[in-house]
Amino acid sequence: MSGRLSVRAVFVAFACLCALTLGRGFYSSDGEVMFQTTAALAQRGTLALPPDPALPQIVAGHDGRYYSKYDPGLPLLTVPFFVAGDRLAAINHAHRTTIAAISTLLVSALAAAGALAALVALAGRLAPGQATRALLVVASAGLATPLWWYGRVLFPEAALACALTLAVWLAARAEGSRRGLLLAGAALGAGMLVRASLAIYVLPLSWLVLRANSGGLRSFRQWLWLLAGAAPFAVALLAHNALRFGDPLATGYAGESFSTAPWTGIGGLLLSPGKGVWLYAPPLMLGALLWPRFRRAHPALGGFLAVAWGVTLPFYGMWWAWDGGWGWGPRLLVPLLPLSCLPLLALPAQRGWWAAALCALALGVGVNILGILSDPVAHYADVASRCADPAGCVAWTVREAPLVGAARLLAEGRSEPLALFHLAETGLPGTWSAGAPALLIAGTFAAGWRMARAARRRS
Numbered sequence: 001m002s003g004r005l006s007v008r009a010v011f012v013a014f015a016c017l018c019a020l021t022l023g024r025g026f027y028s029s030d031g032e033v034m035f036q037t038t039a040a041l042a043q044r045g046t047l048a049l050p051p052d053p054a055l056p057q058i059v060a061g062h063d064g065r066y067y068s069k070y071d072p073g074l075p076l077l078t079v080p081f082f083v084a085g086d087r088l089a090a091i092n093h094a095h096r097t098t099i100a101a102i103s104t105l106l107v108s109a110l111a112a113a114g115a116l117a118a119l120v121a122l123a124g125r126l127a128p129g130q131a132t133r134a135l136l137v138v139a140s141a142g143l144a145t146p147l148w149w150y151g152r153v154l155f156p157e158a159a160l161a162c163a164l165t166l167a168v169w170l171a172a173r174a175e176g177s178r179r180g181l182l183l184a185g186a187a188l189g190a191g192m193l194v195r196a197s198l199a200i201y202v203l204p205l206s207w208l209v210l211r212a213n214s215g216g217l218r219s220f221r222q223w224l225w226l227l228a229g230a231a232p233f234a235v236a237l238l239a240h241n242a243l244r245f246g247d248p249l250a251t252g253y254a255g256e257s258f259s260t261a262p263w264t265g266i267g268g269l270l271l272s273p274g275k276g277v278w279l280y281a282p283p284l285m286l287g288a289l290l291w292p293r294f295r296r297a298h299p300a301l302g303g304f305l306a307v308a309w310g311v312t313l314p315f316y317g318m319w320w321a322w323d324g325g326w327g328w329g330p331r332l333l334v335p336l337l338p339l340s341c342l343p344l345l346a347l348p349a350q351r352g353w354w355a356a357a358l359c360a361l362a363l364g365v366g367v368n369i370l371g372i373l374s375d376p377v378a379h380y381a382d383v384a385s386r387c388a389d390p391a392g393c394v395a396w397t398v399r400e401a402p403l404v405g406a407a408r409l410l411a412e413g414r415s416e417p418l419a420l421f422h423l424a425e426t427g428l429p430g431t432w433s434a435g436a437p438a439l440l441i442a443g444t445f446a447a448g449w450r451m452a453r454a455a456r457r458r459s
Contacts, residue, residue, distance in 0.1 A: 004124030011117040013447035018109035018151035031154035037075040062246035069252025073194030078104040094427030111158040112151025140283035141338040144364020146329035160335035163191025185229020204307035258318040265317030274401040280329030287343040294343035328371040370406035379405030
């Protein structure tokens with residue numbers, strides 16, 4: 001028997017959990033525009049959208065038509081799910097748009113589960129026979145960081161986390177093989193098609209590939225194979241820009257810039273009461289303390305994490321919307337959070353360390369379940385009604401922080417209904433409201449039990 005957690009069990013457990021906790025709606029106009037793009041692709045075979053003054057994310061193209069400002073990866077991924085949901089609704093005479101919308105949300109659930117499956121595969125490679133530590137890593141990443149929240153909404157962060165984690169796992173296991181490096185590059189490239197800014201991780205991933213080898217011409221050739229894997233997706237991204245704006249280098253982000261003072265954005269991403277990563281992902285604080293020990297055991301991956309954070313913090317910290325808008329926690333950091341839990345593999349065996357790790361895990365679960373059970377957008381709307389600078393108030397004022405707002409909403413009885421428990425309201429037969437959640441609950445517990453049993457037997 002292998003001393004590793006089952007990758008399949010991890011995937012099933014978290015896919016079921018994220019699907020079970022899907023909310024009702026897209027939570028932002030970003031998700032609405034992406035859903036409209038999916039519908040246009042599925043129903044009309046076009047990326048063009050009708051203009052809508054209420055949705056500034058729909059921008060004018062060079063051909064007189066209007067398009068989403070965002071990259072095409074997520075709408076392309078969700079098309080099959082939209083079609084399946086639409087057909088299910090048509091067969092049952094249910095509300096077709098609502099069912100199609102719920103179906104598209106499953107992409108984020110599957111992407112979050114894919115990120116965690118890749119993470120546990122990587123953890124098993126780094127620490128064979130240490131299933132308990134691997135379970136700590138995957139539980140921390142899946143339950144105690146905002147990945148859980150983004151695995152249930154139509155934001156691209158879960159897909160980005162999946163692409164990046166998969167790319168790192170493939171690069172780490174490639175051991176110089178061309179095929180492995182091509183696949184790693186392709187995984188990163190697919191993520192770039194979802195959001196072009198994922199290209200910032202080319203630098204740390206290249207460092208990982210070069211550091212894992214002895215250097216010289218061989219390492220340079222392997223690096224070229226990595227880039228070759230990403231190249232087709234980069235070309236597709238440029239073609240998408242040319243289609244919309246007549247210029248492959250033009251994007252939908254015209255007029256937006258890196259105008260935030262770095263100390264403001266970086267400080268906010270790390271320490272602000274509304275967006276600080278330590279508040280929303282407490283296990284990362286313990287991971288930071290363990291990073292030197294992890295780096296000594298795994299120099300290439302330890303260095304990757306250092307370079308990745310060194311690139312990510314200034315890049316997003318200087319972006320004009322460093323806070324990530326109306327989301328849960330530091331949205332722009334979410335793709336890097338699963339991999340950032342890897343230093344927990346280096347947790348010493350002493351009881352004090354394990355007690356600290358379990359406390360951080362429990363705290364993270366408590367924090368993020370507040371976002372699951374409430375609607376953060378309702379809090380943002382409340383703040384916007386009484387604050388001239390809602391983003392600043394949410395980020396820097398304790399009483400306006402989303403954590404405080406979520407607790408207030410729940411205390412007032414304003415909890416967020418979970419979509420799959422209300423399927424009967426969409427026109428589907430009543431058995432769906434009971435059957436779909438029951439199936440997902442059973443899947444979550446069965447896969448979770450298998451993970452726990454593996455940890456007990458093999459560590």
